[in-house]
Amino acid sequence: MSIVIAGSGAFGTALAIALAGPQPVILLGRDAGQMTKVEQTRRHEARLPGATLPDGIMATANADCLADADIVLLAVPMQQLGAFLDRNAASLANKPCVACCKGVDLQTLSGPVDMIAQRLPGATPAILTGPSFAADIAVGLPTALTLACADTDAAKHLQEALNRPKLRLYRSADTTGAQLGGAVKNVIAIAAGACIGAELGESARAALVTRGFAEMQRLATALGAETETLMGLSGLGDLILTCGSPQSRNFRFGLSIGKRDPFDASITVEGAATAQALRKIAVQRGLDLPVLDAVNALVTGQTEIGAVLQSLLSRPLKEE
Numbered sequence: 001m002s003i004v005i006a007g008s009g010a011f012g013t014a015l016a017i018a019l020a021g022p023q024p025v026i027l028l029g030r031d032a033g034q035m036t037k038v039e040q041t042r043r044h045e046a047r048l049p050g051a052t053l054p055d056g057i058m059a060t061a062n063a064d065c066l067a068d069a070d071i072v073l074l075a076v077p078m079q080q081l082g083a084f085l086d087r088n089a090a091s092l093a094n095k096p097c098v099a100c101c102k103g104v105d106l107q108t109l110s111g112p113v114d115m116i117a118q119r120l121p122g123a124t125p126a127i128l129t130g131p132s133f134a135a136d137i138a139v140g141l142p143t144a145l146t147l148a149c150a151d152t153d154a155a156k157h158l159q160e161a162l163n164r165p166k167l168r169l170y171r172s173a174d175t176t177g178a179q180l181g182g183a184v185k186n187v188i189a190i191a192a193g194a195c196i197g198a199e200l201g202e203s204a205r206a207a208l209v210t211r212g213f214a215e216m217q218r219l220a221t222a223l224g225a226e227t228e229t230l231m232g233l234s235g236l237g238d239l240i241l242t243c244g245s246p247q248s249r250n251f252r253f254g255l256s257i258g259k260r261d262p263f264d265a266s267i268t269v270e271g272a273a274t275a276q277a278l279r280k281i282a283v284q285r286g287l288d289l290p291v292l293d294a295v296n297a298l299v300t301g302q303t304e305i306g307a308v309l310q311s312l313l314s315r316p317l318k319e320e
């Protein structure tokens with residue numbers, strides 16, 4: 001069984017560390033010099049400082065390895081996924097392709113599973129998602145994730161192939177719910193960070209995250225997801241992790257907005273583009289999503305934190 005992980009960022013590298021063992025794992029990056037360094041030093045200091053890669057991992061920038069893979073994990077950022085799939089369509093055509101990214105594509109308004117299905121009609125699309133900081137996985141801390149795939153047999157096969165003693169996988173057939181939970185929680189994490197950054201307090205954060213979770217459910221069920229998926233690891237579970245920890249880049253981005261501080265644009269913040277994509281979906285579908293809309297307005301510079309607060313607090317009174 002050959003597993004290739006495409007995308008050698010923090011998450012791809014951490015997954016390689018977790019999965020290597022019973023079978024070899026190939027970590028596919030885009031920068032040949034960097035991959036040679038990772039292969040030789042057994043470390044990836046640029047993306048996952050401090051972690052050591054076991055012998056079972058081969059790091060390469062040669063995408064030919066995709067053709068021989070039994071399972072491909074896609075850990076490239078969401079806004080790069082479409083181009084990656086198109087570039088490697090011939091190699092990926094009939095394979096199980098497991099999205100490991102979180103977000104909604106700004107151009108097509110598709111989540112990662114739908115994007116795989118649209119661009120690779122012969123592939124088996126799946127998603128691995130849930131509360132999991134790369135740094136935790138890399139040092140072997142226990143993690144539980146959702147493995148969602150609409151094909152039940154393929155889902156069972158992937159669950160068995162990718163489960164590890166410290167990486168516990170729960171199976172689901174609801175790919176719509178799993179991909180939307182992971183996408184929306186990043187946007188809510190930006191809101192939570194902004195709330196703390198603006199010194200609005202822990203109580204306000206709890207209210208914002210709870211109302212944001214209601215919006216996650218409203219949006220996802222409108223798009224065909226099952227409510228119980230959103231109550232699980234891929235929705236509520238990841239929301240709790242990401243909105244409560246400064247380890248989250250989305251949360252830290254929100255903090256910087258709340259404090260009116262600059263933020264390093266090279267850091268991967270999936271929630272920024274996804275907030276814009278969700279706004280477009282909300283308009284198309286006529287959905288009322290005030291917290292998600294507020295994050296869109298903040299990340300696109302249409303408004304600032306004080307005005308957002310005023311507008312959220314002055315909404316008409318309604319039932320919970």
Ligand SMILES: NC(=O)C1=CN([C@@H]2O[C@H](COP(=O)(O)OP(=O)(O)OC[C@H]3O[C@@H](n4cnc5c(N)ncnc54)[C@H](OP(=O)(O)O)[C@@H]3O)[C@@H](O)[C@H]2O)C=CC1
Pocket residue numbers: 007008009010011012029030031034047075076077078080084100101102103132133134135267268270
């Ligand atoms: N980090 C985490 O804790 C977790 C991350 N995720 C998800 O994993 C996905 C990847 O995030 P993460 O690994 O943290 O990101 P990082 O910021 O650590 O790394 C981004 C990676 O994407 C690569 N990349 C950027 N553009 C392209 C492209 N056009 N083609 C191919 N590769 C590209 C970069 O390559 P290079 O190194 O050469 O610049 C880099 O390896 C995101 O969707 C994120 O939400 C999910 C769970 C946990």
Ligand SMILES: O=C(CO)COP(=O)(O)O
Pocket residue numbers: 102130131132133186189238241242247248249250251268269270
């Ligand atoms: O998705 C994550 C944890 O589950 C990582 O969150 P950040 O991308 O915000 O760091």
